[in-house]
Amino acid sequence: MPKLVLVILLLCCYSTAIANSYTAENTLKKLISDYPFISIASAKPPTSVAVHKDLTYVTYGDRSLQLDLYQPSSLNEARPLVILVHGGGWQAGYRTHLTPIAIELAKAGYNAATISYRLATEALYPAAIHDAKAAIRWLRAHAVDFHLDEQKFAIAGSSAGGQIASLTGATNGLDKFDPQAQQSSVSSDVQLIINIDGLSDFTSAKARKYEDAPRDKPTSAVLWLGGHYAEQTENWHEASPIFYANEYTPPMLFIASGRTRFYVGREEMIRRLNQYNIHTEVVTFAETPHSFWLFDPWMKPAADVIVEFLDKELE
Template identity: 70%
Template structure:
């Protein structure tokens, strides 16, 4: 049923299933696109050192025969206190990408004493908004339910993402406790709440004039946002509003770290969201990687400082002695 509904919306938008299903957002293709302007970069390694334990291809949620999987990376040394945990959501315009895109960051976080899980989630056209939010909350719930097994502190969980994954992570975190974004909440005693949010170059407001300039402009092929939200702004105004993290800021919103590239279009709404966070006394921080392309986190020399900024924020906010 979900797929049929998604397919109908895609056909209305003028996109064939074959076009929508292409998943060409890989580190290799992105490197080829960036290599002329950034000849010094290289794809960050996905090989874990001996100090990191890797638990791969774990099913974290299922819907009938459909299962979603994650890879968990954690410190090999487990003699101290349980570690903070973080769910990592890859980007790709809500319709592409792979969880291995954030494996290098997950490994570096594990080296820093933080358990990190990279997740696969349902992409368009299989499922449109808000399915990815459901999946990310399910991943948080899985991590909390299995925290003891993996030496994780269930009260210290963060959600992080890059690009479209940054928007997904933000919306997941700012909607803590809202059952309309969490179908499992009615039947589970385990919370899906996140205590921190990390948004790497992801939109905070689909409805702003600048966002709509890029995401809602007339063109031959609809934008990724139009596809994921099921129509243009005029057709799906309520959805564009609902999917914007900025509208959920309140006194209970978790602290947020924003990592930014040199491409301002990808973090539209951030400054206004920070203003609203400040009104409620919610901590936030911005770390900017100037003169970088959008997908900077995939590559050295930028991946390591990005991971370090995330680890520092998590430790600072949780005051973890690790």
């Protein structure tokens, strides 16, 4: 089937997904019977945290993408930054999902930016990677304005956002993933990667068991990557962070739920990075559901793990 026709057919499938229903409230309804003790983590910042909302970081025609920046209120010196990429199967979700973690990072003395990006309902792979790198460039270009240490940028993401964050960081310096590279002197490189329950390898047998299985409704990966593995093999390979592991890959922290299907490829990614003595860490929140980061009692311990990693790697 010609690629253009395939993409048109896939976009037709999006008609039922345009209503973005991946919210903390809807997820809570699905989980509360199995986890009656959970509650949605607060997104209300304390007075110790300053917030700059709806900052436009890139514009495509009449389409603008925004980010929210969270900082210590008393900030008077350049501090490291964490860019946070939300999940939602590449076709849903909101940047506010990671606001509670951003607030915890700011309370701990770090800058944190939650970003929106073009979902698959608007633009297929690799648009989200372009957007993440554009956000990094914009923040680095405004480092002085916001007291950001431009030499100490980390990118973190949850679920699909974990895969986006990993691919964004693992492709440091690769112009193919950064359309602005030739026109800008500002780097989109990051110094650390934090992957929360995100895939490292789309092409592995286990990932394809879930993401490429024949079914009436295409999976999120099939939609985002423009087709099934046999149809878009290059995209499935190219979008897998594992294939970019090399001596220049930033140190990585993997935070995992109790659902192993969501971090397929992690162990092989670590094995490859070990060959280059790249530091990696794994922290597992056992017996938790996917999307655990949206809820108390798990959000703050997850944020604390990130802070501990930042403290060791960036201070």
